[in-house]
Amino acid sequence: MARTQSRPSLGYALVVGGACFFVLNAGVSRVVLRAGIDPALLTTFRTTGSALLFVLFAVVADRSALRLPRGRELALLLLLGVVGIASVQWTYNIAIDRIPVGMALLLEYLAPVLVVLWARFVQRQHVRRTMWLAVALTLVGLALVxxxxxxxxxxxxxxxxxxxxxxxxxxxxxxxxxxxxxxxxIRVVVWAFVFAAIAMNVARPIWTSPDLDGSANLLGALDAYEVPLWLAIGWVVVLGTLTPFFMELSALQHLPATVVTMVATLEPVGAAALGWAWFGESLDALQVVGGLLVVAGIVLAQASRAVPPPAVPEVAG
Known part of the structure; x- marks a missing residue:
């Protein structure tokens, strides 16, 4: 997207805001999971609801985005939807249901390290020597955490x-x-979510969901409160997916994709803080040091690439 009349301060505000919504979504997703919705079904709800709303947005804003992809583009968007969105969210939901939310996001955000290793050893791209330091920091950090x-x-x-x-x-x-x-x-995300929704409805059809008229306990520090289950699922779709997506998409009009991706690495730190404040999750001093080493390694891995990350907002958190 062209960055006309760029306003970097607004760009930073948007990407930080988007990261905050993704962090909050981790907590709300755990609430939904503990209310009896399994990880696969929650992923089906999120991908299906998001796909419908993205399609509706495209109908209003840019109908050309709905043109059916073909050939190589179709194959790439299928891969992006099934693996890059549906599988990310499914495995992520399993993780946040079983381990601290900060740890789950920390593990997910090892992706840039895996990308730089792939670029170096599979694609034979030139990467800076700092790659090895990034790998060492993340491995030592994970061992400590x-x-x-x-x-x-x-x-x-x-x-x-x-x-x-x-x-x-x-x-x-x-x-x-x-x-x-x-x-x-917009076209990329519309079709990626459509393919993700189709895949998840094959794996765990939305019509097999239990009654959503029940309530969901907010757990942890908010244990005294409950909300309707359908409202919590609606949050995951609207405020946990669409809102941060559009914030990060808008940020790309004011900041380079490299900067947006770097700032987004605040999410594991924010998730750890959320886990402590909301769910009473805590790490000892050595684990905190390990977490900081991992974040440092992730940032360094981003900087080690000769090829910048794609200018597509991250929608998987």
Missing amino acids: AQIASGLAFDGLGMLAGLAAAACLATYFLVGEQGVSEADP
């Missing part, structure tokens, strides 16, 4: 789900670099 020396501190399946989310998110970025980022961002 997970307390590998004394046995895993967190649920093994939850950890594996978080790592799977990182691999799927790395696919999202790599597919973006293979030409999808050159297309209209």
Whole structure:
């Protein structure tokens, strides 16, 4: 997207705001999961609701975005939707249901490290020597956070789900670099979510959902309160997906994609703070140091790439 009359301060405000909505979505998603909606069904709700609203937006704003993709574009958008969106969200939902939300996002955001390793060893791209420092920081940091020396501190399946989310998110970025980022961002996201919704409705059809007339306890520090379950699911779709997406898309009009992606790495830090304030999750001093090392490694990995990340907003968190 062209950045006419660029206003960097507004761009930073938008991307930070988008990151905050993604962080809050982690907490609301856990509320929905603990209310009895399984991770696959929550992913179906999120992708289906988002796809419908994105299509509606395209009908109003830009009907050309609804043109059916063909050939190579179709294959890339299918991969983006099924792996880069549906699979990311499914594995991420499993992770936040089983391990602290900060740890889940920390694992998911290892994606830039996986991307730089793929670029170096598979695509044979030139990367800066700082890549090795980035990899070392993330590995040492994860070892400290997970307390590998004394046995895993967190649920093994939850950890594996978080790592799977990182691999799927790395696919999202790599597919973006293979030409999808050159297309209209609205068109890309509309069709990616449509394909994600189709895939999830095959895996876990939305019509198999239980009665949504019940309530969802807000858990943790908000345990005294309940909200209608349908309202919490609506938050995940509207304020946990569409709102941060449009904020980050708008930020790309004022900031380079590299900067937007860097600032978005605030999400694991914000999620750790949310987990502490809302759910009473805490890390000891060594684990906090480990988390900071991981974030530093992620940022350094972003800076190690010779090829910048795609100018497509991250919609998987």
